[in-house]
Amino acid sequence: MPTRFTRHLASCSVLALASLASMPATHAQELGPVDARAVWQERSLSACRSETSTTAPDVCLLRTMRRSGARPQAIAAARMLVKANNPGFISAWRPLGKAALATVTYPFRANMNEGTLLIGSDGAAFDVDVGSVSEEDRATPAWRAFAAAHPDAVPFALADFMGSTATADGGLSVLFSTALKTCHACADDGALLVAYALDRDGIVRERKLLTIK
Numbered sequence: 316m317p318t319r320f321t322r323h324l325a326s327c328s329v330l331a332l333a334s335l336a337s338m339p340a341t342h343a344q345e346l347g348p349v350d351a352r353a354v355w356q357e358r359s360l361s362a363c364r365s366e367t368s369t370t371a372p373d374v375c376l377l378r379t380m381r382r383s384g385a386r387p388q389a390i391a392a393a394r395m396l397v398k399a400n401n402p403g404f405i406s407a408w409r410p411l412g413k414a415a416l417a418t419v420t421y422p423f424r425a426n427m428n429e430g431t432l433l434i435g436s437d438g439a440a441f442d443v444d445v446g447s448v449s450e451e452d453r454a455t456p457a458w459r460a461f462a463a464a465h466p467d468a469v470p471f472a473l474a475d476f477m478g479s480t481a482t483a484d485g486g487l488s489v490l491f492s493t494a495l496k497t498c499h500a501c502a503d504d505g506a507l508l509v510a511y512a513l514d515r516d517g518i519v520r521e522r523k524l525l526t527i528k
Contacts, residue, residue, distance in 0.1 A: 413517025436517030
């Protein structure tokens with residue numbers, strides 16, 4: 316989703332959503348410090364979901380967060396998610412060296428109410444479930460062979476975090492697996508394994524399809 320968070324109130328925050336191409340750093344916006352202060356522990360949003368409510372759900376969400384004492388960083392993150400037409404809030408935070416994984420809760424969606432953002436140290440957030448098969452992926456032998464055998468299979472979110480490993484240059488490789496199948500209730504035909512390369516400073520530099528298993 317990995318959309319974004321705070322800059323700090325001095326310059327308020329800008330939450331950016333970016334799908335990685337082969338060189339994501341050229342596509343992502345740079346944001347200020349983003350940390351666990353962007354997390355909000357959900358309060359009841361039943362009034363926001365009510366069919367009788369006269370307030371738009373996104374407006375209701377932000378109002379509920381303010382009234383519950385949410386931190387400025389959490390409100391800023393939610394505001395930018397709303398601006399990106401993805402009303403939601405940061406519900407969990409997992410450090411990955413100088414980077415992090417943020418769980419986003421989308422309370423008003425009918426399906427897939429959670430997503431994951433990979434957050435670089437520069438504040439750039441990449442939704443790991445968006446555009447999980449790029450044009451570069453489709454050109455690889457692995458994808459061509461899989462597509463020939465399973466022409467109707469597509470990625471189904473959510474991507475599973477498979478772990479991270481240190482790289483020789485002091486960076487980090489972060490691995491995600493996304494199920495490939497023909498329908499939501501169908502058995503998996505395979506899994507798309509994708510690695511995100513972060514440099515020694517924690518900035519996301521590359522997305523690469525590793526294999527299809």
